[in-house]
Amino acid sequence: MIYTLDNDLTLRARAQSAFPTGVYGHQNSASLSPAHPQFFSRAKGCRLWDTDGNEYIDFMCGYGTNLLGYCHEKVDEAARIQQAIADATTGPSPLMVELAEKFNATSAHADWTLFAKNGTDATTICVMAARAQTKRNTILVADGAYHGATIWCTPGQAGITESDRANQITYNFNDVESLKAAVEQAGDDLAAIIVSPFKHDVFVDQEWPTNEFATTMRKLCDDKGAALILDDVRCAFRFSTGSTWETLGVLPDLCAMSKSVANGYSLSVVTGNDRFRQGAGEIYSTGSFWFSSVSFAASLATFDAIESEGAIAKMETAGTLLRNGLDSLAESYGFKLNQTGPVQMPLVLFEDDPMWEKNNYFCAEAAKRGVYYHPWHNMFVCAAHEESDIAEALERTEGAFKALKQQFGEG
C-alpha cells in the first residue's frame, strides 16, 4: 500500500498562513520529501499515525524526546497522578528536590542540579554558570555543532547581531591540535569548552570521540580552570542515566540534558560539580514553568522504567538489528550504506550520494510504506522498538530499496 496525504496537505496550507511560513524550527518538514507527513494525529510505542490515518514505525522518536515509547503507561500514570495534585504553583513541590537528588546520585560528576524547560535553557545556564564562576568570557565551541536555538547559539543567521557571537572561538571535533590552538587563542579568558558527547551534526558522518580528544579536553580545562560543558541534551539517557561521557571515563564539570529525561514531558536539566556551585548559584535564570511538578513526576517514573525495563539494552538491541538489517537490504539491492554514530542514534547515509539524492528518494519511498526515516539528521531508536517492530520496519523498507533501484539503477 502506498500512502496518500490529503489531510496533511490541507493542514500544511493552513499552517502556511497561521505561522510565518508554515511549521517552523526542527519540526518543519519542508526540507524533507513531500511523502513525509508534517502532522501527526496519534502516537503509541514506536508508532505514529498521520492525519490521513497512515501508520509509521518511527525512527525519529520526537527528535529524541521519546525514549521508552510514546504514551508510556507508567510514566503517563505518574504524570496523571501528579496533575490531579498540583503542577505549576507559587512554589515547587517536594518532587523537585527528590528529582534533583536522583540526578545528583546518578551522575558521577553531579553535586547539584538545576531544572529548566528547553535544551537551550540548559546549555545557556552552563555557559552563564561557567562565566560567573571563572569571571572570564571566552567559550570554545566545535565548528558546526548545535547547542540550541537562542541568540548566542542559533545556527541561523537572521535576527542576531555581531556582538552576540563575541567571546566564542571554534575548534574541530576530534581534532586535538585545533582544540589546543583554540585554548591558546583564548589565553587567560577561557571560561569553558562546550562539546557534544559525539559529533551528531546534520548532513555528515557522525563521530564518536577518540579517547585522546576527550581526555585532552578534560586536561586542558583542568589546567586552565575552565569548565568542561557536556551538551548531553540529545544523547542523555540513551547510553546511561549519568552523563554520556561516563562511558568514556571522562567527567564534565557542567552537563546539559533534556529531550528524553522525562520521556517527552517538558524538562531540561543542568548538573554540575562543586567547583561550579557558586557560579551556578549567582546567575539569575528562571522560567514560568520551570518549577512545574508534572514533569518532575514523569522524570522520576522515567528513571524507574529505564531500570525495570532494561531500556538502554533494548535500544542497543533494536539499533543493532536495524543497522544490520538495513545493511543487508542495501547490499541485496546493490547499494552500500554509510551508517555512523552509535546504533541507538544512527545516521544512515548512502555511499556516493553527496547531495543526499538517493537518501531523499529512499526515505520518501520508506515513508510511503510506513517507515519514518530521516535523510540527514541522526535518528533515534526507543525502548519500545521490539525485535518484531524492527523486523516489520525492515519488511516495509524493502519496497523502498526496490523503488530506489528502479530509479537509480544498481548502487
Place this chain on the structure above:
Amino acid sequence: MIYTLDNDLTLRARAQSAFPTGVYGHQNSASLSPAHPQFFSRAKGCRLWDTDGNEYIDFMCGYGTNLLGYCHEKVDEAARIQQAIADATTGPSPLMVELAEKFNATSAHADWTLFAKNGTDATTICVMAARAQTKRNTILVADGAYHGATIWCTPGQAGITESDRANQITYNFNDVESLKAAVEQAGDDLAAIIVSPFKHDVFVDQEWPTNEFATTMRKLCDDKGAALILDDVRCAFRFSTGSTWETLGVLPDLCAMSKSVANGYSLSVVTGNDRFRQGAGEIYSTGSFWFSSVSFAASLATFDAIESEGAIAKMETAGTLLRNGLDSLAESYGFKLNQTGPVQMPLVLFEDDPMWEKNNYFCAEAAKRGVYYHPWHNMFVCAAHEESDIAEALERTEGAFKALKQQFGEG
C-alpha cells in the same frame, strides 16, 4: 491558628544541597519571610497546601500561571484526553494549527503565531524577528523592566558579558521625552521598542501607561519602521484574550504571551502582523517541546473557559473586593496602603515604608494565618477567587494587621 513549617525547613535544607544554593529563580523564597513556605504539596482553585498541611488562599497564582484556578476540571480534562493520544512526537498535532488560528482570530494585530515554552523564548523571538525584518540592531528597553532571564535580558549581573547588552538603549516607562530621546539616539538603527503593558517592576509603584505614552510609542515605531513589541508575558488573558494594549486601542507589531495562556501548562506565544512575517519566518528558533500537543489542548480549553466562566470579569470583581477590603482593614488599624496596578494584578505597599519592613512583617503574619501575599512583587487574582474566598482571606488577614499594629504601633 498560627502555622508551623517543620517539613518545609527540612526540605529547604535538602534543597540547599541538591541545588546550587537552594531553590533558584523567581520561586526562591529566601528573600521572603521565613513564614512563607518554599514548597507546596497540593493546589486546588485559589488555594495551596504546604508540606506541613497548612492551607493558604493564594494571591500569587503561580506568579501568574494560574488564571482559572489550580487543577481546573475542564482544562485538565482536555489535557488528559490529549495526553492519551499524543504529546511530543516527530511532528506537531493539528491542534497546533487550530490554536494558532485561535490566537490570530482573537488578537487584533495578529496575522501569524509562533509557540514556544518560556516567556523568555517569546520575548527573544520578538527581538530576533524585529532585527531580522528591519536588518537593524538597536532595541529600546524601559529602565528596570523585566523581559526574561536569558543572556540578553536577565536582570542578574553574573554570567553575562558586556557585548551581550550592546545594541540596547533604555528609556523610562511613561516618560515620553525619554522615549523620544532614546529613539533619537538609536538613529537609523532602531529595530524595536519593547514595553510591558503596564509598569510592573518589583519593589515600586505600578503604573498604567498614559494614553500619550502608548500612542507616541506607536507613532515613533511607525515613523521609523521599527517594531512595537508588547511583552504581555505576565498580563496576557487577565484583561483580554487579545493583547493587553487593545484595551488602550494601541496595537503592537509583535506580542509575547505566556504564564496563563494554558492555565499553567507550559506554553508561550508570539503573535505578529504581516509587516513582520518575513523576519519571523527567517529566524531559526526552536525547542524540543515546542510542538507538544497537551499544552495546545490545554490552551484551547483555557480560551473556552475564559469565555464560558466570564473569567476576566470575575478577576476584576475579586480584585476590587480585595483592594477595598485591604484598604478598609488597614484604615481600621491605623495604616495606609498604597495599592497600585490593576486590581487583577495588584501591588500592595504600605505608606511610609521605604524598606518594606512593615510589608514584610505584614505578609509574614498573613502567611502564618493562611493568606499568601507578596511584599514587593505584583500579585495575581484568578477566576477561582470567589467572593467568599476574598471574604475569608480578609478575615484571616485581620490578624496580620492586628499583629502589625502591635509591632509598629499606629500607622
